[in-house]
Amino acid sequence: MSGKKIDFDEILGKYHSDPYDYVDIHAVHTGVVSFRVKEGDLVDGASGEWRHIPGNQLYEISRERNPKVVTSRTNGTIHSIAAELEGQFVEAGEKLLTIRHPLKKKEIIESILKEVLVLFPAPERAKYYFALDVQSRIEKKGARAVTIEPGDEIITMSLMKRDTPVYYSGEAGVIHSIYFTPGISVDQGEPLIGVCSHDKLPLIQKIITKVKADWDKISSEQEAAA
Amino acid sequence: MDCGDWLSPRSLLRSLQRDEFDDRKSDFSPEIIHEILSFGAVVGSSIDCHCCLDRAMDEARRLISDNDRKNCSTESGRVILAERMEQARGRFARSWHAPIGGLWGCLILADTLLPEASRLLPLALGVAGCEAVAKLGGGPVTVRWVNDLLLGSSKLGGFLAEQYFSPVHGESFHLLGFGINVNNHQFPSGLAEQPTSLALATGRKIDLAPFSLLFLRKLAWNYGLICFEEKQMLAGEPFSGHDGAHALLSRWRELSDTIGRRVAYGYDIQKNLQYRATVTGLSADGGLQLLLDDGSTIVEHSGELRYLD
Numbered sequence: 001m002s003g004k005k006i007d008f009d010e011i012l013g014k015y016h017s018d019p020y021d022y023v024d025i026h027a028v029h030t031g032v033v034s035f036r037v038k039e040g041d042l043v044d045g046a047s048g049e050w051r052h053i054p055g056n057q058l059y060e061i062s063r064e065r066n067p068k069v070v071t072s073r074t075n076g077t078i079h080s081i082a083a084e085l086e087g088q089f090v091e092a093g094e095k096l097l098t099i100r101h102p103l104k105k106k107e108i109i110e111s112i113l114k115e116v117l118v119l120f121p122a123p124e125r126a127k128y129y130f131a132l133d134v135q136s137r138i139e140k141k142g143a144r145a146v147t148i149e150p151g152d153e154i155i156t157m158s159l160m161k162r163d164t165p166v167y168y169s170g171e172a173g174v175i176h177s178i179y180f181t182p183g184i185s186v187d188q189g190e191p192l193i194g195v196c197s198h199d200k201l202p203l204i205q206k207i208i209t210k211v212k213a214d215w216d217k218i219s220s221e222q223e224a225a226a
Numbered sequence: 227m228d229c230g231d232w233l234s235p236r237s238l239l240r241s242l243q244r245d246e247f248d249d250r251k252s253d254f255s256p257e258i259i260h261e262i263l264s265f266g267a268v269v270g271s272s273i274d275c276h277c278c279l280d281r282a283m284d285e286a287r288r289l290i291s292d293n294d295r296k297n298c299s300t301e302s303g304r305v306i307l308a309e310r311m312e313q314a315r316g317r318f319a320r321s322w323h324a325p326i327g328g329l330w331g332c333l334i335l336a337d338t339l340l341p342e343a344s345r346l347l348p349l350a351l352g353v354a355g356c357e358a359v360a361k362l363g364g365g366p367v368t369v370r371w372v373n374d375l376l377l378g379s380s381k382l383g384g385f386l387a388e389q390y391f392s393p394v395h396g397e398s399f400h401l402l403g404f405g406i407n408v409n410n411h412q413f414p415s416g417l418a419e420q421p422t423s424l425a426l427a428t429g430r431k432i433d434l435a436p437f438s439l440l441f442l443r444k445l446a447w448n449y450g451l452i453c454f455e456e457k458q459m460l461a462g463e464p465f466s467g468h469d470g471a472h473a474l475l476s477r478w479r480e481l482s483d484t485i486g487r488r489v490a491y492g493y494d495i496q497k498n499l500q501y502r503a504t505v506t507g508l509s510a511d512g513g514l515q516l517l518l519d520d521g522s523t524i525v526e527h528s529g530e531l532r533y534l535d
Contacts, residue, residue: 050500052524124341126491127528131528132319158493160526161317161348161372164389164399183493183500187525 011115011137012214015108021101024076027094031063033085035097036067037078045074050184055196059096072092076101088178113177116204117194119168122186126159128166129182143175149193153194173197232435233307238270241443249361250447257467258454265457266450269333270442271303279308281315282332286401287390292335294392297313300399302336305442316384316404317493327410328423329383330436332444337389337398343456344400345527346512348372349478350448351402356481357448359406365427371484371505371514371531375406379533380422381489382407406441408432418496419532450472475508484514488535491516495530502534 011146017113025035037043037058043056055072079100090096103111122128130138131153137146148154148168155166180186196204242263250259273350279285287305293300308331314324325332339342351374357381359367359375375383383406390399407413407423409431424432430509451474455465479485485505492499503516506523512523 046521048520050524051519052518053522125527160387160527161530162345162387162389163317165391167391183498183529190444201328 001127002109011112012211015103015211016214020076020216021074021103021111021163022079023076023099024095025058025072026100027061027095027096028060028068028070029063030090031068032087032089032222033060033096034060034062034190035081035086036060036069036084037081037097039078039081039083040077041078043072043076043078045072045073047192061090071101074099075154076085095123105212108209108215110177111206112207112211113117113194114191116207117176117196118173118182120154120168120170120192120195121189122157122192123188124157124159124187125187125188126157127183127185128180129156129191130154131156131165138175143178144201145174146175147198148175160179168195170195171197174201177202233242233273233275233439234336235270235273238265238273238442238446240448241316241439242267246443246447254466262447262450262454264450265447267471268303268335268451269446270305270451271309273305273442276306276308277310280313280399280495281307281311282306282330283388284313285399286332286334286399289503290390290392290397290399293420294394294397299336299397300333300334300392302338302399303520304334306334307438316386316405316486318483318496322384322405323414323417323421324405325412326513327425327434328408329404329406329441331404331438333402333404333442333448335400335402337400341450341467343452344472344513346399346452346472347449347534348387348510349474350384350445350452351387351404351502353474353477353481354441354444354448355383355404355406356386356486357444358437359424360481361440363428364424367481368477369482369484371482371508371534372512377422377424379420381419382422382424383429395459402445404441404445405485408437410435412474413445417425420428422429430478440487448477451477456458475510475512478512479508484531489516490534491526491529491531493529495532499532500529505531 036059046053047053058070060067060069076099077100081097120144134154149172150169152168153165154168157166159166173194173195176196179191247259290300310326311330313322314322316322352369355375358369370376373385386403388401390401404521409425411423411426413421446503455472458465464470465472469471485507487505489505490499490502503518506517507515509515509525512526516524
């Protein structure tokens with residue numbers, strides 16, 4: 001967790017007034033773009049036990065007569081689209097559209113936690129598992145009792161049956177959230193774990209309790225109004 | 227272990243220049259062979275032979291760490307061999323039986339490859355093992371993705387690839403572990419897969435030192451091939467395998483019967499079989515393309531297989 005003050009009321013208020021995540025979709029590389037969706041379309045994300053069934057097609061990008069179709073990884077509504085780029089050549093990383101994804105209670109809690117925890121990202125798209133020592137400590141005491149420090153070998157990255165130790169670089173603390181499952185691939189840059197310093201743990205728990213209570217209150221009010 | 231004259235950096239280099247050149251001249255031009263061999267010649271820059279080690283990978287880590295603390299770098303291409311290993315293990319801390327008679331060891335390579343290239347090192351191990359056994363006339367040897375060495379349906383060898391960072395300076399190394407059952411013929415009961423050895427399969431004792439030299443020679447070639455193809459990629463030139471494919475992947479396809487097979491897949495298959503599928507191909511980056519029973523497809527870049535047919 002960073003040392004800066006976090007206004008939890010403001011964060012919670014933001015999710016109350018607009019319980020959506022806005023997912024920007026960018027060009028994966030240079031090429032000519034052709035959209036497969038329009039504003040207001042509903043799209044589904046990847047599905048299947050290993051998220052191996054692709055979501056709806058969003059756009060096709062063609063480079064040197066080599067077309068690539070990019071699919072949605074999340075469900076939601078097409079909120080905005082850069083329609084002026086249809087048929088145009090774009091640079092890698094250019095924003096093409098935004099998906100408005102409705103958040104569930106669990107996702108809101110996760111989103112808030114991701115704002116307040118130190119997130120340790122995956123260095124490459126690969127499969128990950130905890131280092132043997134860390135795994136054994138987690139099994140004995142639970143992740144939230146396992147303290148890690150910068151330089152600790154915490155995770156093993158497995159790619160093509162080649163194991164690479166991954167060393168923690170971040171603020172010392174306990175492993176509060178685990179975002180990967182052994183055997184399921186994690187994309188580069190996605191968080192593997194969320195770490196929280198010992199003294200901030202009660203505050204984190206308070207946030208979770210408050211979000212749950214607020215959410216349940218809103219839900220029951222909505223049910224009563226209906 | 228007495229390496230003797232049979233198994234020295236000099237004999238390996240001589241064998242590379244003479245025998246490996248002959249083995250490859252029907253597939254590559256002399257200029258390309260020389261270039262690939264010059265990349266691969268680092269393998270076996272020094273060869274340590276031990277009577278007994280706990281684990282060759284641990285010995286490699288110890289060497290790298292000791293050198294690092296003395297502000298020295300460990301030479302790339304160093305090979306560590308042991309007649310027997312007391313605490314050998316495979317992935318996920320599975321025990322590996324490594325008595326006298328087998329080829330047990332580890333190759334240390336400085337991490338000088340791009341990630342796209344270094345991810346193919348495990349495939350190079352499998353291809354090298356397969357080529358060495360085939361060259362010896364060891365029988366119907368194949369490689370099962372990623373790099374399990376099978377003789378018929380029995381397991382002949384296994385390989386392990388790990389990255390290691392030196393403790394003081396953080397220098398990165400690839401540690402390539404190899405274990406091939408050569409003359410050993412007794413195995414512990416209760417192994418997950420039926421094991422075999424070259425001696426059992428051929429009915430004759432194999433001269434271990436020349437076979438070790440042969441394996442290291444094949445490993446040197448295949449490592450050189452990865453370096454050469456990396457150079458091609460960086461120069462914007464086509465790969466040198468069939469139809470412009472990466473030559474190591476082309477060779478892997480020739481030596482493997484995984485494609486087209488019905489398989490069980492699991493990240494750690496002994497603990498958790500995740501699904502059954504049919505293998506449809508190998509992707510350009512070495513990933514395994516699978517067709518699931520619901521008609522969807524998936525590409526795996528890690529994990530293990532067992533054949534079901």
